[in-house]
Amino acid sequence: MTTIAEEFLVKADGKAFDMPHRKTINNNIGKYNAAVERGLSKFENLEASKKKAHVIKWRVMENLDKFLPEFEANFIKRGGKVIWANDVEEAQREILNIIQKRNGKTVIKSKSMTTEEIHLNEFLEKNDIESLESDLGEYIVQLLDQKPYHIVTPAMHLSKEEIAALFHEKFGTPVDATPQQLTQKARELLRQKYLDADIGISGGNFLIADTGSIALTENEGNARLCTTFPKVHIAIVGIEKIIPSIADLDLFWPLLSSHGTGQNLTVYNTILSGPRQANETDGPEEMYVILLDNGRTNLLAQKDQRQALYCIRCGACLNACPVYKNIGGHTYNTTYSGPIGSIITPHFKGMQEFKHLSYASSLCGKCSEVCPVKIDIHKMLLLNRRDAASGHENTKLEGIGWSLWKKGMQKRSLMDFFGGKMKNFFLKKFFKKSWGKHRSMPEIAPKSFAKQWEEVKKSAEQ
Secondary structure (H helix, E strand, O other): OOOHHHHHHHHHHHHHOOHHHHHHHHHHHHHHHHHHHHHHOOOOOHHHHHHHHHHHHHHHHHOHHHHHHHHHHHHHHOOOEEEEEOOHHHHHHHHHHHHHHOOOOEEEEOOOHHHHHOOHHHHHHHOOOEEEEOOHHHHHHHHOOOOOOOOOOOOOOOOHHHHHHHHHHHHOOOOOOOHHHHHHHHHHHHHHHHHHOOEEEEOOOEEEOOOOEEEEEEOOOHHHHHHHOOOEEEEEEEHHHEEOOHHHHHHHHHHHHHHHOOOOOOOEEEEEOOOOOOOOOOOOOEEEEEEEOOOHHHHHOOOOOHHHHHOOOOOHHHHHOHHHHHHOOHHHOOOOOHHHHHHHHHHHHOHHHHHHHHHOOOOOOHHHHHOOOOOOHHHHHHHHHHHHHHOOOOOHHHHHHHHHHHHHHHOHHHHOOOOHHHHHHHHHHHHHHHHOOOOOOOOOOOOOHHHHHHHHHHHHHO
């Protein structure tokens, strides 16, 4: 049986040498880099803003047990309902209960990585409930029966020609349709769905403790439609998304938008504080917030790595990562890909199965450099590797190999015991496969530097 780690290596090998894929990604990330450079230039002191955001998120994580109940109490005051979900199954069950209680048959969704994390679309489909993505990128990957490729831009791996071909096949639009025409077609297809849907489902970019609100940020307006027209709105949000005050959005919204898309602010920024009030003209009759744990408290318990929970899901580290740019988002086989996904997934889904992701990094440090909340990402990856080794999650063969290497490195005589010829034989015999088929094995000199130095000293003395 193929392990997840073995699958990862096979997929990575295929994607790294897929030239059309690399061309599309380089083009899309190139546009992102240019936009972000302009966006970040608008900060008077970017470093100070990042440090401030880091400190706020540190305070939240150190006091999560206080901020979450504060959010809950304030949200309930406005007529909202809060549900705590420990894992995927519990979250799915609670959502199904809400939908069935209202005899719901159709769901319209705005973009949410948390709903991807709990496999919501597949779960609802199994229970005969239609679930439709309304974000254009999410809608495209749903039509292709794929998972999002990227945290912020789900269809980043597709060119406009491939999307035009998809719409031509599905809806009969011209095969050479422009992006504007394709967007217009999607708008026509989706508009009635908002009006007909029984349930609207969203994520939440931030949970605001002092007002009991969720904050949504988007560019298409689809999240507002999802949370306004249906009679029931369900927001599924990870417990780490909390911020202390509504005033903190003044910092976090610009940081998120500038690092995510290069904008000063995204087009639509919404604060929702419960269902429709008596004096309000629109909004849902009922609003639920599902607070999802699903391994987050496991990560919170790791004092060295808990800062990974500071993440605001801007996607900057993915766009900066040379590994992500070469192997693509789907290769990771996880909800959260790239450097941040490589840190959190082993804690969310188990170190044994997903420890390999912490090795999918060049440790160049670019991810840490671009992070808007100053998460020391490459250090977290090293700490995950440490935990995998100390928890004996690595294979016995790997353990034996490192043990022998350590003994050899600690004693010069052992290191020099085998000559270059023998060392080259061992490398070719046992390490050729792990070194990679696209690289030639290094040639070890017949004599080590220490041996040669010894000979030079002896000849000098004579």
